[in-house]
Amino acid sequence: MESPVCSEYKIPLITAIIFRGDYLGTAANGFIRNSPRNLANLCHSASQQFYENWMSQKIGDIAPVAITVGNVKYKDREIYQVSRSSVKRIMAKGFCPDDSLDVHVWLTFSNMTVLDLTIIPTLLSKGLASTSDFNDLRYVIWEEGGDSDFEYIPVLQHNNFMYAVDKVAGHA
Numbered sequence: 001m002e003s004p005v006c007s008e009y010k011i012p013l014i015t016a017i018i019f020r021g022d023y024l025g026t027a028a029n030g031f032i033r034n035s036p037r038n039l040a041n042l043c044h045s046a047s048q049q050f051y052e053n054w055m056s057q058k059i060g061d062i063a064p065v066a067i068t069v070g071n072v073k074y075k076d077r078e079i080y081q082v083s084r085s086s087v088k089r090i091m092a093k094g095f096c097p098d099d100s101l102d103v104h105v106w107l108t109f110s111n112m113t114v115l116d117l118t119i120i121p122t123l124l125s126k127g128l129a130s131t132s133d134f135n136d137l138r139y140v141i142w143e144e145g146g147d148s149d150f151e152y153i154p155v156l157q158h159n160n161f162m163y164a165v166d167k168v169a170g171h172a
Contacts, residue, residue, distance in 0.1 A: 068107065
């Protein structure tokens with residue numbers, strides 16, 4: 001039988017390791033490294049794949065994650081033009097392979113930590129940043145109130161958003 005003191009602190013200790021240690025960064029790097037192509041402009045697909053993998057493991061019970069749709073600012077510049085009505089329109093249209101999605105998608109953990117697997121390569125591909133801006137990082141882990149050039153503006157939490165707007169996951 002577990003000690004009451006030990007079990008009382010087990011979940012907070014594990015989540016501290018996940019979010020304050022480098023576990024989340026290691027998971028993000030592993031995902032990106034195993035992706036067969038650049039993740040620029042694949043936010044809905046990459047987020048869906050990471051979500052499904054994370055939630056299918058025991059870690060998903062300890063540190064649940066959700067898919068978030070919205071906008072992101074980089075150095076006070078909005079990257080997309082996102083509103084509740086624009087997200088509704090995108091979802092109502094469904095799969096439109098010739099249209100780009102003018103939204104951003106990322107992962108939000110239950111403690112409100114954001115993991116964004118695609119914003120750095122997307123900013124690079126749009127010419128809005130350079131690799132030197134990110135100290136060799138290929139992902140963003142963001143917390144509100146932290147010292148960051150990013151700001152995340154959620155509009156919708158939808159754990160199957162990709163399937164609402166795409167036919168198949170473009171393997172990120």
